[in-house]
Amino acid sequence: MKSMSLLLTVAGMLVAGAALAQSADELLKSKGCLGCHAMDVKKVGPAYKDVAAKYKGDKKAEGKLVAALKEGKGHPIKAAASEAELKKMVKRVLSAK
Numbered sequence: 328m329k330s331m332s333l334l335l336t337v338a339g340m341l342v343a344g345a346a347l348a349q350s351a352d353e354l355l356k357s358k359g360c361l362g363c364h365a366m367d368v369k370k371v372g373p374a375y376k377d378v379a380a381k382y383k384g385d386k387k388a389e390g391k392l393v394a395a396l397k398e399g400k401g402h403p404i405k406a407a408a409s410e411a412e413l414k415k416m417v418k419r420v421l422s423a424k
């Protein structure tokens with residue numbers, strides 16, 4: 328029975344962790360990015376799949392875009408997100424198809 332309760336504790340921690348760490352898609356939504364962007368159509372900003380195509384093969388793209396969003400240079404708004412969150416979102420954007 329001891330191992331059973333340990334298993335439940337671990338499962339509970341996993342659920343709590345998932346709630347804290349939002350997925351990249353959830354972040355894009357909760358940080359307001361999807362107000363101006365969509366994955367596959369142009370809105371106020373370019374479609375993320377077009378951004379991915381533009382930076383295809385550019386190994387520095389992730390760092391450049393995170394910096395642009397963090398400082399609001401080369402992007403209309405300064406993103407209210409941590410660097411880790413930005414990285415996660417930019418990775419997702421760059422993998423859009």
Ligand code: HEC
Binds near residue numbers: 420
């Ligand atoms: C107020 C509208 C708006 C919001 C909100 C917004 N964007 Fe943008 N975004 C734009 C526009 C407009 C451009 C095109 C800028 C340009 O080409 O000069 C753009 C461009 C981009 C690009 C491509 C930049 C490049 O160099 O090609 C990325 C990546 C991006 N946005 C990510 C994000 C992320 C991530 C968020 C959320 C944190 C976000 N955007 C929120 C309007 C917005």
